[in-house]
Structures are given as structure tokens and as C-alpha cells.
Amino acid sequence: GAGVSQTPSNKVTEKGKYVELRCDPISGHTALYWYRQSLGQGPEFLIYFQGTGAADDSGLPNDRFFAVRPEGSVSTLKIQRTERGDSAVYLCASSTTGISYNEQFFGPGTRLTVL
Amino acid sequence: GQQVMQIPQYQHVQEGEDFTTYCNSSTTLSNIQWYKQRPGGHPVFLIQLVKSGEVKKQKRLTFQFGEAKKNSSLHITATQTTDVGTYFCAGPQDSSYKLIFGSGTRLLVRP
Numbered sequence: 001g002a003g004v005s006q007t008p009s010n011k012v013t014e015k016g017k018y019v020e021l022r023c024d025p026i027s028g029h030t031a032l033y034w035y036r037q038s039l040g041q042g043p044e045f046l047i048y049f050q051g052t053g054a055a056d057d058s059g060l061p062n063d064r065f066f067a068v069r070p071e072g073s074v075s076t077l078k079i080q081r082t083e084r085g086d087s088a089v090y091l092c093a094s095s096t097t098g099i100s101y102n103e104q105f106f107g108p109g110t111r112l113t114v115l
Numbered sequence: 116g117q118q119v120m121q122i123p124q125y126q127h128v129q130e131g132e133d134f135t136t137y138c139n140s141s142t143t144l145s146n147i148q149w150y151k152q153r154p155g156g157h158p159v160f161l162i163q164l165v166k167s168g169e170v171k172k173q174k175r176l177t178f179q180f181g182e183a184k185k186n187s188s189l190h191i192t193a194t195q196t197t198d199v200g201t202y203f204c205a206g207p208q209d210s211s212y213k214l215i216f217g218s219g220t221r222l223l224v225r226p
Contacts, residue, residue: 031212042119042203042216043158056213091157098212101146101165106157 002026004107006092012113013082021077021110023092029105031098032075034067035091037109043091049075050098082114117142117208121217129225134191136220138204145210147180147187152219153200161189161202194224 005024013019025032030051035043045059052072060066064082069075079086089109095102118141128134138147146165150158162171164180164187171178175198177190191198201221205214 033212033214040218042205042218043214045213045215048212056211059213095212101163102212103148103160103163104214106150106159108157 004094004105006107006110010111014115017082019079021090023075025094029094029096031095033093034077037089084114087114117215119206119215119217121220125221127223128194131193134194136189136202138187138217140185140206143184144206148205150203151200196224196226199224
């Protein structure tokens with residue numbers, strides 16, 4: 001079956017602009033995660049959804065970042081007033097349920113560049 | 116807060132040589148996961164270790180979870196060019212869904 005998909009694969013924007021990044025998880029996976037990966041670093045947790053609700057958004061850096069998952073499937077990460085420091089690869093992952101013992105399946109990521 | 120550290124940061128080996136990366140957590144872990152990320156790719160799950168002292172093998176890869184469940188290692192025997200990539204360990208924060216990733220060990224293999 002299809003894996004996790006993310007669009008766009010690359011996004012270049014100017015400082016101050018608004019961007020949306022989309023994640024389509026594996027069908028049937030109730031848990032969805034967003035991570036941010038900077039060059040030479042491991043993925044850094046941003047937010048976790050169990051179903052439609054954001055169960056844990058403690059990793060979001062500030063209130064410019066927001067994510068939704070209105071129907072419990074596709075999720076959108078939204079970044080307002082982008083800054084150069086937001087440049088990174090944004091990874092989405094999903095798992096069957098949101099417990100620590102479940103393997104997470106990662107998407108290919110969206111590389112965001114803020115000029 | 117909880118930290119997961121990996122060493123070395125980078126290793127360059129001749130094809131056929133062995134390779135080991137070490138992972139240390141500041142807290143006891145309920146389990147530890149290992150992921151591999153190829154250059155330009157995304158993390159791909161390799162394995163999960165749950166029990167104290169557990170050892171698991173996947174062909175040339177051997178994974179070990181420490182007795183205190185705070186450290187882990189990945190050993191590759193007789194590396195091949197297909198082993199190139201960055202290897203990450205990850206442990207759940209407070210036994211939750213939230214994975215804390217190490218900074219990874221980047222492996223390069225000279226043919």
C-alpha cells in the first residue's frame with residue numbers, strides 16, 4: 001500500500017509569508033506526528049495527533065506554528081510570518097496508534113527554505 | 116529535559132570494515148528504536164528493543180539494549196556501500212508516543 005506522502009516536496013518562500021505543508025498518512029493510522037529536521041540533526045518533535053485532536057503540541061516553537069487534522073486523516077502544518085530560522089525539512093510520520101512501542105512511518109518530507 | 120546522545124557523529128570506513136554507533140539516554144527508556152536515513156531520504160524504521168540486555172540481529176546488523184535500559188548500540192559487520200546513511204536512535208519521552216531522537220551517526224563507506 002501507499003506510504004506517507006507529503007506535499008510539496010520543496011517550498012521556497014520569502015520572509016514574512018505564510019506557508020502550508022500537507023501530510024497524507026498511511027490509511028488507517030490514527031496517530032500522526034510532525035517533526036522538524038535541521039541539517040546534521042535528528043528529527044525534532046513538533047506535534048502529535050490522535051485522531052482529529054492535537055494531543056500534544058508542546059514541540060511547536062511558537063504561536064506562528066499551527067497544525068490541523070480536521071477529519072482524522074490528512075494534516076496540514078501552517079506557518080505564519082515565516083522567518084529564515086524556519087528553514088528546515090518538515091517530516092510527517094504516522095503509526096497505527098499513539099503508543100511508544102509502535103513503529104513510526106515517515107514521509108519524504110517538505111524542504112522549506114525561507115529567503 | 117530528557118536527552119539522547121549518539122557517538123560518533125561521523126565515521127568513514129573502508130568497505131568490509133566493521134562499524135559501531137553508540138546511543139545514550141539521560142533517563143531510563145521503556146524501549147529504544149533505530150532508524151536509518153539515506154542521503155536525501157527520510158528516516159526508515161530498523162528495529163525496536165524493549166527488554167533489558169536484549170540483543171537482536173538483522174543479517175549483518177546487531178542491536179543491543181543495555182542492562183539499565185539507558186544505552187544501546189548498533190554494530191554492522193563487514194560494511195557494504197549500501198550501508199551508507201545516517202543511523203538514529205530514538206527513545207520515547209516518559210514512555211509516551213513522543214520520540215526523542217539522537218543527533219545521528221553518519222556512516223560513509225569507501226568502496
